[in-house]
Amino acid sequence: MPRITTSTLLLIPTAALCISVLWAASKFRGPLTLSITIPHGVEIHLDTKQSIIQVAAPKTPVNPLTHPSQQPAAAAHLPEPARSINQALNSFSAYESRVQKTLARKRARFSQVAALHRTLVDSLGYAAHFTRSEAAASTNSQFAAALSDHGRALYGMHRALPSANDVELVDLAFAHLTRDWSDDGAAERVQIFTPIMKALKLEFGENTAGLRVLNPGSGLGRLAHEISQQGYIVDACELDYGSILAYHYLVNATKSTYDHTLYPYVSNWVHQLNPEARYRPVHIPDVLPDPRVRLVEGDFLTEFPESASYDAIVTLFFIDIGQDIVDFLRNIHRLLKPGGLWINLGPFKWGSFAHMQLSAEEVLTLAGMIGFDVDHDSRQSIETLYAHQPESLLKFTYVTQFWTAKKALRS
Numbered sequence: 001m002p003r004i005t006t007s008t009l010l011l012i013p014t015a016a017l018c019i020s021v022l023w024a025a026s027k028f029r030g031p032l033t034l035s036i037t038i039p040h041g042v043e044i045h046l047d048t049k050q051s052i053i054q055v056a057a058p059k060t061p062v063n064p065l066t067h068p069s070q071q072p073a074a075a076a077h078l079p080e081p082a083r084s085i086n087q088a089l090n091s092f093s094a095y096e097s098r099v100q101k102t103l104a105r106k107r108a109r110f111s112q113v114a115a116l117h118r119t120l121v122d123s124l125g126y127a128a129h130f131t132r133s134e135a136a137a138s139t140n141s142q143f144a145a146a147l148s149d150h151g152r153a154l155y156g157m158h159r160a161l162p163s164a165n166d167v168e169l170v171d172l173a174f175a176h177l178t179r180d181w182s183d184d185g186a187a188e189r190v191q192i193f194t195p196i197m198k199a200l201k202l203e204f205g206e207n208t209a210g211l212r213v214l215n216p217g218s219g220l221g222r223l224a225h226e227i228s229q230q231g232y233i234v235d236a237c238e239l240d241y242g243s244i245l246a247y248h249y250l251v252n253a254t255k256s257t258y259d260h261t262l263y264p265y266v267s268n269w270v271h272q273l274n275p276e277a278r279y280r281p282v283h284i285p286d287v288l289p290d291p292r293v294r295l296v297e298g299d300f301l302t303e304f305p306e307s308a309s310y311d312a313i314v315t316l317f318f319i320d321i322g323q324d325i326v327d328f329l330r331n332i333h334r335l336l337k338p339g340g341l342w343i344n345l346g347p348f349k350w351g352s353f354a355h356m357q358l359s360a361e362e363v364l365t366l367a368g369m370i371g372f373d374v375d376h377d378s379r380q381s382i383e384t385l386y387a388h389q390p391e392s393l394l395k396f397t398y399v400t401q402f403w404t405a406k407k408a409l410r411s
């Protein structure tokens with residue numbers, strides 16, 4: 001149904017006037033049949049012989065994401081990025097049932113403990129873990145539901161279309177929120193941000209006004225925030241809607257520091273030192289995200305048509321994530337101004353989808369072929385954890401590779 005708006009209603013007198021003039025004209029010129037469109041798209045159909053007058057409101061353009069009648073019945077038919085947004089939103093709203101199922105499975109396994117053993121374990125207070133963890137998980141669920149509601153309003157996707165849930169998406173968002181925006185993540189951030197911030201300062205000094213920095217694969221955006229705090233104009237780019245929705249929620253729905261509480265370790269009961277570790281709360285954000293950071297949603301390979309536009313590009317845990325490293329390096333090179341600085345820190349983990357799984361040395365040689373002058377003196381190996389639970393008895397250390405390189409001035 002076309003919508004009738006206030007401006008449409010104001011056109012009714014105009015339409016009435018037109019109709020009277022035409023009707024009067026028909027008295028002198030004989031029967032009249034015509035359809036006309038007057039300003040603002042109001043359509044008038046007049047047939048004086050059959051005494052028919054129809055006035056139709058304008059056809060308003062419909063946003064396919066917001067108008068239920070225009071939404072496809074199945075998520076598979078949604079165009080991108082609506083399909084990914086829909087799936088991420090569904091994953092956040094499904095967190096509650098998923099986490100409670102995980103806890104219910106633990107409870108069911110516990111119910112199989114032999115009666116004799118049960119007496120022993122009861123004195124440990126083990127059974128109390130189920131109610132405590134369900135309560136903590138409900139706090140997470142409220143956060144995930146509020147995040148999802150915020151995302152639905154932001155993207156106008158009020159109706160959830162059924163889709164597969166990405167079970168890891170919410171856990172990853174919680175882990176990255178913790179790493180980027182809680183006190184628990186501070187030690188990791190210091191380790192990896194310090195060399196990056198130092199390299200920027202070494203190159204540009206204090207006079208950062210007007211300098212443009214790009215941070216592709218920005219995740220939950222803390223590095224972009226830190227760079228922006230130094231006065232640079234920062235574009236962050238991210239394509240995963242788990243991260244994007246969480247970032248928007250953090251930026252738009254945070255009134256003060258430590259406004260939100262999460263229990264990111266609540267369903268992870270392995271590698272724990274003590275019974276309390278799983279209920280460790282994290283409070284976010286430790287600082288308010290810098291609203292000057294511009295988040296570009298989408299693929300860094302396609303979202304930036306303008307070449308030579310950045311003074312620096314900073315890649316953190318990023319260059320090993322794509323399909324083709326040559327595409328990534330060529331795009332970083334293209335987007336830098338001549339003489340512009342590329343700072344990299346990250347592992348060489350390469351997903352199974354990567355077309356090539358090069359060593360760090362091979363990547364640096366490739367960078368030279370593409371037109372970077374690599375500063376070999378800048379190179380460091382930096383051992384770091386990634387989104388690590390502080391009390392976990394499992395540690396996964398990356399020996400990340402740090403370097404700086406410049407886009408050669410020669411073509």
Ligand SMILES: C[S@@+](CC[C@H](N)C(=O)[O-])C[C@H]1O[C@@H](n2cnc3c(N)ncnc32)[C@H](O)[C@@H]1O
Nearest residue numbers: 217218219237238239240298299300316317321
């Ligand atoms: C390992 S995570 C690191 C995130 C962040 N740099 C950090 O250190 O926390 C890599 C990120 O890059 C994003 N990403 C992968 N390919 C991308 C692309 N082509 N354009 C933009 N982002 C991309 C992923 O969605 C993911 O959030």
